[in-house]
Every structure is written in structure tokens, then in C-alpha cells.
Amino acid sequence: MIQNLTEHDRENLQESLAKSGQKVTPQREVVFAVLLSKRDHPTVDEVFQRARESMPGLSLATVYNCLETFVGCGLVRQVNHERESTRYCPNLAPHAHFRDAATGRVHDIELPPAILQSLRSILPPGFDSEAIEISFLGRAQGGDAHPTL
Amino acid sequence: MIQNLTEHDRENLQESLAKSGQKVTPQREVVFAVLLSKRDHPTVDEVFQRARESMPGLSLATVYNCLETFVGCGLVRQVNHERESTRYCPNLAPHAHFRDAATGRVHDIELPPAILQSLRSILPPGFDSEAIEISFLGRAQGGDAHPTL
DNA sequence: AGTGAGATTTTGAATCATTCTAAACAGGGA
DNA sequence: TCCCTGTTTAGAATGATTCAAAATCTCACT
Numbered sequence: 001m002i003q004n005l006t007e008h009d010r011e012n013l014q015e016s017l018a019k020s021g022q023k024v025t026p027q028r029e030v031v032f033a034v035l036l037s038k039r040d041h042p043t044v045d046e047v048f049q050r051a052r053e054s055m056p057g058l059s060l061a062t063v064y065n066c067l068e069t070f071v072g073c074g075l076v077r078q079v080n081h082e083r084e085s086t087r088y089c090p091n092l093a094p095h096a097h098f099r100d101a102a103t104g105r106v107h108d109i110e111l112p113p114a115i116l117q118s119l120r121s122i123l124p125p126g127f128d129s130e131a132i133e134i135s136f137l138g139r140a141q142g143g144d145a146h147p148t149l
Numbered sequence: 150m151i152q153n154l155t156e157h158d159r160e161n162l163q164e165s166l167a168k169s170g171q172k173v174t175p176q177r178e179v180v181f182a183v184l185l186s187k188r189d190h191p192t193v194d195e196v197f198q199r200a201r202e203s204m205p206g207l208s209l210a211t212v213y214n215c216l217e218t219f220v221g222c223g224l225v226r227q228v229n230h231e232r233e234s235t236r237y238c239p240n241l242a243p244h245a246h247f248r249d250a251a252t253g254r255v256h257d258i259e260l261p262p263a264i265l266q267s268l269r270s271i272l273p274p275g276f277d278s279e280a281i282e283i284s285f286l287g288r289a290q291g292g293d294a295h296p297t298l
Numbered sequence: 299a300g301t302g303a304g305a306t307t308t309t310g311a312a313t314c315a316t317t318c319t320a321a322a323c324a325g326g327g328a
Numbered sequence: 329t330c331c332c333t334g335t336t337t338a339g340a341a342t343g344a345t346t347c348a349a350a351a352t353c354t355c356a357c358t
Contacts, residue, residue, distance in 0.1 A: 022305085022306095023305075023306085025305095025306065025307085025353090025354095027306080027307070035237060035238075035239045036239055039238060039240065039257075040254070040255075041236040041238045041246075041254075042236060042237065043235065043236055043344090044235065044237075044345085045344085057307095057308085058307090058308095059307070059309070060308095060345095061308065061309080061310095061345095061346085061347090062306080062307055062308070064345070064346080065306075065307075067237055070237075071237075074241070075239065076237050076238065076239050077237065077238055077239075077241065078235055078236075079235065079255060079284075086192065086193065086227055086229045086315085086316090087191060087192055087227075087228035087229060088193075088196065088216055088219075088220075088225050088226065088228065089184075089188060089190045089226050089228060090184045090185055090225050090226075091188065092223070092224075092226065096268075096271070097228055098272070098276055101279070105189070105190075107276075108188075109272060109273070110271070111271065112271065115264075115267055115268065115271060118264055119245075119264065119283070122245070122258060122259070122260065122261060122264060123247065123258060123285065126289060126290035127247055127256075127258075127285070127287060127288075127289050127290070128287045128288050128289070128290070129247070129285040129286065129287035130250070130286055130287045130288075131285070131286040132283070132285050132286075133283070133284050134281070134282070134283050135228075135282045136276070136278040136280070136281050136282075137278065137279055137280040137281075137282070138276060138278035139276075139277050139279075140276050141275035141276070141277070170334095171335095172325095172334075172335085174324090174334095176335080177335095192315090194315085206336095206337085207336090207337095208337050208338070209316095209337095209338095210316095210317085210318090210337065210338075210339095211336055211337070213316070213317080214336075235344085235345090299358100300357100300358075301357085301358080302355105302356095302358105303355095303356095304353100304354090304355095305352105305354080305355105306353070306354095307350105307351080307352070308350085308351075308352090309348100309349095309351100310347100310348095310349100311347085311349105312345105312346080312347070312348095313344105313346070313347085314343100314344090314345085314346095315342105315343095315344090316341105316342080316343090316344105317341080317342070317343100318339100318340080318341070318342085319338100319339090319340080319341090320337100320339100320340105321338090322335105322336080322338100323334100323335075323336070323337090324333100324334090324336095325332100325335105326332090327330105327331090327332090328329105328330085328331085328332105
């Protein structure tokens with residue numbers, strides 16, 4: 001069972017929602033509490049299951065709504081920005097991707113080995129990485145970074 | 150219309166497939182050619198549309214198969230590893246994610262500001278990034294990086 | 299207490315990418 | 329030729345997410 005929000009967390013929720021002109025609702029409180037009480041990067045469905053324990057009538061759509069709202073006002077992060085169709089590229093050199101928020105286009109960004117190295121070094125001992133994925137989200141003024149390679 | 154593979158590209162295809170005991174087929178040639186001829190990170194459906202121009206009978210399932218095969222033998226990269234359900238986390242501090250391939254669990258990895266800075270610096274002029282997403286895929290020996298925060 | 303506007307929630311249907319299944323097919327030995 | 333195995337195909341099935349419309353709630357104003 002999910003415990004209630006602390007005074008501090010409720011205030012935080014209240015303020016963040018207020019900034020985008022939205023209100024605290026019982027559903028939002030429960031969903032937020034779920035997120036805070038077990039920080040294991042739950043899926044929407046997991047949040048739904050857990051939240052239902054304290055609010056049985058809660059609907060899945062509401063969980064989607066709440067999460068979208070939270071992400072919108074910066075209370076919560078989405079682990080997987082890129083939920084559109086998978087894309088493929090034959091560029092095998094290590095590189096990052098830049099998704100232009102305006103056009104949806106994806107550009108390759110060259111990745112210096114030094115950076116790759118320093119990234120690997122931030123992993124705590126015991127963590128072995130096979131692949132690193134780096135993607136920027138933003139806006140590109142000009143044309144292509146790597147026109148067509 | 151997609152041009153044929155160059156001698157060199159066909160050899161590359163042939164060898165890579167051979168390594169995992171697979172064969173070159175007309176369908177695979179076409180799909181590979183599509184990938185090489187316009188490097189704009191197409192979705193499966195875009196690949197399908199383009200490939201159909203030179204091979205009208207081609208089926209969508211085959212495109213999925215080919216792409217999976219190519220990724221499997223390292224010929225092609227998938228831009229979006231994480232195609233499972235979206236996950237959410239209330240950790241707003243800048244951090245990377247580490248997905249344990251064995252358990253599917255996602256761990257937070259602290260991200261030193263210096264690294265974030267150097268990452269931003271690799272963007273060519275004109276590219277303005279609002280968000281950076283970094284995720285490792287690999288195996289974790291021990292327990293959690295950030296047990297429950 | 300009553301009314302109305304607007305936001306929020308609910309239910310269930312719809313969408314869309316992806317995967318699965320089963321049948322047809324292709325090609326290379328025995 | 330006949331089988332064996334890998335590949336392709338069409339269409340059904342799955343699963344996450346979104347949408348639409350009706351019901352409900354909140355709160356300001358009366």
C-alpha cells in the first residue's frame with residue numbers, strides 16, 4: 001500500500017501543477033506518491049497496478065493523463081523519449097543522434113572517442129556496458145550535420 | 150528507384166551474413182540497398198515503401214525480418230533500442246540510465262556536470278539541445294547503483 | 299444552496315507498430 | 329527427384345498508447 005505524500009512533496013506537487021494552471025487531484029496525488037515511493041522506473045502499467053491498491057476505481061487512462069501532466073510540468077522524467085517507430089541506420093561508426101523536435105528528422109553526430117571513454121568511466125564498478133546510446137533532442141537551425149555521409 | 154549494391158557493399162553483406170550462417174537473398178539485397186542509398190534513419194515502414202519500388206511483392210514482415218537480421222550481424226544499427234513500455238522516474242537530477250540486459254531493470258547513473266558539458270560541446274553550430282538522453286545497455290554484477298534513493 | 303464553465307476522470311473503442319503463425323517457397327545436397 | 333532447412337508471405341494477434349464521448353468534480357459567482 002502506498003503511503004501518503006509528505007507535506008513537502010505535496011507542496012512540490014501543488015506548486016508545479018499550479019505553474020501550468022493545473023490542480024492537485026486525489027488521482028494525481030496517488031500517482032505521484034507511487035512514483036516517489038518506489039523509484040524503480042516503473043512502466044505505466046506498473047504505476048497503474050500500484051496506484052490501484054490505494055484507489056481501486058482509478059483508470060488506466062487517468063494514469064496516462066497524470067504522467068503526461070507530470071512530465072509536462074517537469075515533475076517527472078520519461079525514461080524513453082523516443083516512442084515512435086524504431087529507426088535504422090547503416091552508420092556503424094560510433095555516433096550520437098540528434099532529433100530535431102521541429103522536423104522529427106534524426107541527424108548523426110560524430111562522437112569523439114575521448115567522450116565515449118569518459119562516459120564509460122562513470123559507470124560504478126560491476127556495471128558492464130555493451131552499448132551506449134546518446135540522443136539529443138532539440139532544434140537544428142541549418143541543414144544536415146552529415147548530409148548523406 | 151533504388152540502385153543496386155556496389156560490388157563492395159554486396160561483399161560486405163555477403164560476409165556479414167555468412168558469419169552468422171545466413172544467406173544473401175534478393176529481399177535482403179534490396180533492403181540493404183535502401184538503407185545505404187538514403188541515410189536518413191528511415192522507419193521500418195519507410196524502408197518498406199522504398200524497397201517496394203524495386204520489388205513490388207515484398208512484404209512488410211520480410212522487411213522486419215531483414216532488419217532484425219542485419220542488426221543481429223552488426224550491419225546496421227537500431228536508433229531506438231528501448232522499444233518496450235515507456236518508464237518514468239521522479240529523479241530530476243541529471244543522470245543517465247543503465248538497462249541491465251539480464252533483468253530488464255533500469256538503474257540511475259549519476260552524471261557529472263563536466264561530462265554533460267563536454268557532450269553539449271560536440272554539437273555542430275546551429276544545433277541547440279534541450280535534452281540529452283544517455284542510456285547504457287549491459288550487465289550489472291551487483292545490486293543497485295542507487296538502491297532506492 | 300444553486301448554477302454554469304471548465305477541467306478531470308472514466309469507459310471502451312480505435313490506432314499503430316510490432317510479433318506471431320502457418321502455409322508456401324527456394325535452393326542445395328543425397 | 330526428394331528431402332531439409334532457411335526464407336518469405338499474408339494475415340491474424342498482441343500490446344502500448346491515444347482518442348472520443350459521457351459522467352463527474354471544482355470552484356467562482358449568485
